[in-house]
Amino acid sequence: MDLGLAPSEISPWSTQRGSVFNPKTFDFPIIIETAIGAWAEKVIPGDPALDTAYIAAARRLVDRGAVAITGDCGYTMRHQAAVAASVAVPVAMSSLLLAPTLLRQLPPAAKLAVVAAQVRYLSEDLLGIDDPAERARIIIGGIDGSKLVQNENMRPPAHTDVTDIEKDVAACVAELRSAHPEIGAVLFECTLFPMVTPAIRRITGLPIYDTETLYRMTFAAVA
Structure with missing residues (x-):
């Protein structure tokens, strides 16, 4: 059985150790289709017109045998409902789907840190949290000025050294924890x-x- 991935664009990360685009990262097979025209410059700020491209990619994946569909960017959360309605397999387009569940795993006084690549585009609707008290438990940070963000917004995307990604993400998490020591878990938005x-x-x-x-959770449910 195959897990289908509908990327926003062709990724240069297919051979990088630990990359979700590298089939060797998983102990189950993945197949990939590209959502045509869904470049980072459109996906991240949001473009409702991209629903069509993601739906088409998802249907191609199902035709090829995918038993579940995922996306390659946290901001594809905007297309979750449209894609889920278009295919008869489980759809999990974004790690942001986990946010409500993770809050409930933590003690009431604990907070969840969400770390994004480009935080300025992480709008409230992507979190799936309506209760103001629960929303107050989510702390958001990002690495907007990083080499990764600059490179991923190129056409085609340019490679970024993983050590640079680690440095920037670690600095963001450290800053968030310094300001909010009650953080009990971290959720990464970015697929990289x-x-x-x-x-x-x-x-x-x-x-x-x-x-x-x-x-892994999605595939385990259908394997």
């Missing part, structure tokens, strides 16, 4: 962050959730 998740877990000692967490 799983490459540094093990390092950030070691540095912080905190539970870290990411798109790889979501992929």
Whole structure:
């Protein structure tokens, strides 16, 4: 059985250790289709017209045998409802789907840190939290000025050294924890962050959730 991935664009990360685009990262097979025209410059700020491209990619994946569909960017959360309505397999487009569940795993006084690549585009509707008291428990940070963000917004995307990603993500998490010591877990929005998740877990000692967490959970439910 195959897990289908509908990327926003062709990724240069298909051979990088720990990348969700690298088939060797998983102990189950993945197949990939590109959502045509869904470049980062459109996906991240949001473009409702991209629903059509993601739906088409998802249907191609199902035709090829995918038993579940995932996305490659946290901001594809905007297309979750449209894609889920278009295919008869489980759809998990974004790690942000995990946010409401993770809050309930934590003690009431604890907070959840959400770390994004470009935080200025992480609008409230993407979190799926309506209760103001619960929303107050989510702390958001990002690495907007990083080399990764600059490179991923190129056409085609340019490679970024993983050590640079780790440095920027670690600095963001450290800053958030300094301001909010009650943070009890971290959720990564960006699909490229799983490459540094093990390092950030070691540095912080905190539970870290990411798109790889979501992929594994989704596949385990249908395998």
